[in-house]
Structure formats: structure tokens, C-alpha cells
Amino acid sequence: MSTYSALPDGDLVRACRAGDADAWNELVERFSRYVYAIAVRGFRLSEEDAEDVFQDVFTRIYLRLDTLRDDSAVRPWIAQLTRRRCLDALSSKGREMSADEDTLMAEESADLTDVEEAFAVREALGGLSDNCQDILDRFFAQDQSYRTIAAELEIPSGTIASRIARCLARLKEQLEGRNQGSERSRG
């Protein structure tokens, strides 16, 4: 893990502006999956087109980072850049968006919301203890049964459901804190 991985977005952006190469590496690492997910899941671009969007978005980030007014709002800024580039990619492919345009846009919007939520949850998970991250990952991502979790973590099977419930409560607190923070930074 790099020394930059714990930096808040705003501090990371400031380090990038100062020309720190390691900070740039961390910025790409931090947002690469986000950009790719918007292109592939939100706009259903092919892998090839998504790769083009990816390259172009990060080139633009590099060239235009000085134009970002609120450093802590780098994520929505990157999302906006990515959406624009995805729409350009679709237009250049001449994708038909006539009769089903509204439906298509609504579906893409819903998918983008899913992507945003998934990344918000991923970030919030990072604020939980390792034990909580592990047990939530096992139950919700790996679909492990209570018995398997109990056996692998060597904890009583009857306590798994309550442990997961308590970890979910902490995750909710993290998400609420994050939302309040982003509202403050916007206001």
C-alpha cells in the first residue's frame, strides 16, 4: 500500500498538482476502476471503446487538473468527464438512439447510479475494521453460508447473523458520514 492510499481525495489532488509522480500513480489507481465501470456498466461500451475512453479521460485529467475548482470534488468531476467521453464514443459509433432513446437513457442512468452506489459502499467499507470488512465480504459478496463463515473464522455459528447486522450498522454510519461530508463540501 502506498503512502498516498490513505490521503483524502483533496490532498491527493494537491499533491498531483505539485507534480508528485507517486500521487499521480495513486490517482490513477484510485479512480481507474471507477472510470472503467462507468464506461462498461453505465454505458455498456465494448472493452475496446472503454479502453479508449479510459486513456482519454486520464489524459484530460492530467491536462486539466488545474481547472478543478474544488479539489475534494474530484470524483464527480471525473465522473462527468467520463460520461461526456462515453457519449462521444457512442455518437461516433452512430449508435441508434431514436425510438428507445428515453428507455436507454433511463437504463443508463439507473446503471450509473448502481456504479456510484457500489463505489460509495466500497469506500465506506474501507472505514470499517478488518473483521467487519471480512465478514461482510464473505456473506454478501462471496455468498458464504453462516456455517462456512463460522468454520473459517472460528467463531460460534449462532453469533454470525448479529455480527453481520452490527457491521452493517457501522457501514451505514460510514455512508451517512460520507454523504454529510459531501453535502458540506458542495454547500
Add this chain to the structure above:
Amino acid sequence: MVARCSTDWEDAPGVSAQASAISDRAVALAQTDGRAWDAALVALRDAEAGAGPNASRDFALERKLEAAAAAPLEIASLGADVAALAAAAVDSCEATYRADASAAASLAAGGSAAAAHLVRVNLGIRPADPRLAHALASEQAAREVAERLGEPTR
């Protein structure tokens, strides 16, 4: 439902989220089970229509039957999870809904037993198969919880 209605129970939202996740898994597994069993049926009919032993055909049939046992195996395990979740609910939910949680455990035990039976049938008579042992353990775990929650002293 029990968790959603128990507004004073601190863990209720987390238990409700787990119940939703298990429910989603059960629906997906039921669909997988249907497809796997359809494929196994076709293989069974091919085997019945064929004349004499045929190693390739018999191997294909065995693979299909094993695939048909995979989803019930997971369903049996989910039944044990539902029963465990119901037990957590009975211990902490609002008193009005304890009977509903207990009923959920009984239903889960029934589902787990039915699924374990399908595992046994689809795998044939091979008592030493660890998958069968796993299914039977899930069935037993669910049944024990349901019986405990159904005791009149609770």
C-alpha cells in the same frame, strides 16, 4: 417482515438486509435448479432410449445428475441460514412477531429437508459422498433450530 416490524430492535435493519440477500439467492438457485434438472431429465431419457451400456453416455448422465444436485445442496444450506436468522430474530424481535419468526424456521427446516432429499436422490446411493453429508448437516441444523424455537416453553 419480523425484523422490519420490530422497530425497537437495534439489529433489525441488518437482519432484514441478510434476509433479503438470502431471498435473492434462493430465487436464483431455484431457477438454476430448474434448468439443471431439465438438462438431467433429457440425459435420463437419452439413457433410457439407448441400447446397452455406453460409457460416454453414462458419464454424461452422471455429470448432469451431479449438476442437478448442486443447487439443492446450496438450497439446503440456505435453509439452515434462514433458520439461524429466525433464531436471532426470536431472541430479540418484538414479542408480537416471535411466532412468525418461529414459523419461518419451521418452513426453512422443511425446505432444507426437501432439498437434502433431492441431493440424496440426484447423487444416487453414495452415503460417503461429502456433498450428501453437507446437505444432511444443513438439514439437521435447520431442524434443530426449528424444534428449539417450537418448544412450548419459549
